[in-house]
Amino acid sequence: MIDTIGFDGDDTLWHNESLFSMTQERFRALLAHAADPADLDRRLLEAERANLRVYGYGIKGFVLSMIETAIAVTDGRVPARDLQSLIEFGKAMLDHPVELLPGVAEVVEALSSRHRLILVTKGDLFDQESKIARSGLAERFDAVEIVSEKDPATYRRVLARHGVDPARFVMVGNSVRSDILPVLSIGAHAVHVPYAITWAHEEAEPPDEHYRRIDSVLDLPPLLAAW
Ligand SMILES: [Mg+2]
Structure with a gap:
């Protein structure tokens, strides 16, 4: 019983996951000039896995992993306004109904x-x-x-x-x-x-x-x- x-x-x-997928789609579009979508997805997942140990699960850790991946795939040349966009993506996720x-x-x-x-x-x-x-x-x-x-x-x-x-x-x-x-x-x-x-x-x-x-x-x- x-x-x-x-x-x-x-x-x-x-x-929940649909929100992450939607954001990842925006992430791919933002960095389309620097990496192809499959490569970007792979590198983001690698960053998320490596970062679980330090950030745990959740949106804030996801945002930091996107930022880290953006820096890596642009060899450090990602503009601050793109990093700002990633931060805004995260805030939109946290505010989502x-x-x-x-x-x-x-x-x-x-x-x-x-x-x-x-x-x-x-x-x-x-x-x-x-x-x-x-x-x-x-x-x-x-x-x-x-x-x-x-x-x-x-x-x-x-x-x-x-x-x-x-x-x-x-x-x-x-x-x-x-x-x-x-x-x-x-x-x-x-x-x-x-x-x-x-x-x-x-x-x-x-x-x-x-x-x-x-x-x-x-x-x-x-x-x-x-x-
Ligand atoms: Mg679940």
Whole structure:
């Protein structure tokens, strides 16, 4: 019997990666004179991966990685006005309205009456808190956990803090790497709801058992009722 549901935020409850893709498109256009799009994408991803260790996840780290990549691909000749544009891209992302995915508001409301709901999201504390507040979903959740990494130790710690038995917990999320694999490894359940776009860093091979995959969060209530 599953009594506690963990929800991922970005690209599970609300759109996120589409905002990054849109900004990356603007980044390519800004630097089209200096690098071809595929090369630029590769170098930006390299910078983001290298910088995770110092900045963690989030928009601010993404902006610094864009700036670093712009400096590198222009051999240090990128004009200050282009760097200003990159900073503005980041501010536009941080100010962007929170758009819930289809069915999220109804499903979260329906499940909140029967289950304990915990939002487990990773990234920049300030940005995540702001998104949760603007999502209109904060009151539906019994707890909110903003973590810097989603690994087995993090999930164990979160469940222990809330006194949840892993066997009675299901995590719902769009990332196999962050929401599925570490959760299955601690003996809990996981439901994968793929998003249209997956950040290359989050791509991982789906496991072949102990989890379910659904096309939409709307399929979650019947799945839980039958599980
Ligand atoms: Mg996500």
